[in-house]
Amino acid sequence: MLLNVSYNNKAVTKKIEEEVGKPFTLKERWAMNGIGSPKLIITETSIKIRNLLILDSNRDVCNIEMRPNGIIIGFRSLLETYALIIPYYKLSIYKGQASVYSIYRDQYFIKVASDTKAVQKFFKKIMDYKADNAPTSIEDL
Secondary structure, three states, X not given: OEEEOOOOOHHHHHHHHHHHOOXXXXXXHHHOOOOEOOOEEEEEEOHHHHHHHOOOOOOOEEEEEEEXXXXXXXXXXXXXXXXXXXXXXXXXXXXXXXXXXXXXXXXXXXXXXXXXXXXXXXXXHHHHHHHHOOOOOHHHO
16 A cells, blocks of 8 residues: 555545554664665665655665564655555565565566665564464464
8 A cells, every 4th residue: 555644634544544454662672673674775666656656866765664564665756755665464575686685566666775784673573573473374283
């Protein structure tokens, strides 16, 4: 779900909280050593996101916020802020090339450069949290 989150809109906030849950508390953030990513450089995106990013000539960057039930990928275009909301059950992360992570949800995808250890460590944190909090599957019983 791609949303414009530039303005404080209760309906949009409610949609986000239904998909990925309320933000972590300060105590939980401290225990997890932070829930936000460093600045991520976008290398490639799906067509809908690309159409937003080409509106200005700024460098294409994004950041990721972890939530209890998913992640939020935020990026800016012109003076607007957009968010791609991805619940964990729809989240797919691939590391195809040596320094690129691909994040997928349905028809949307964003590929980001993983040129630093901090970026690689953050993606490991996301995958570990997703695995630890996934519902029990039939095969595990």
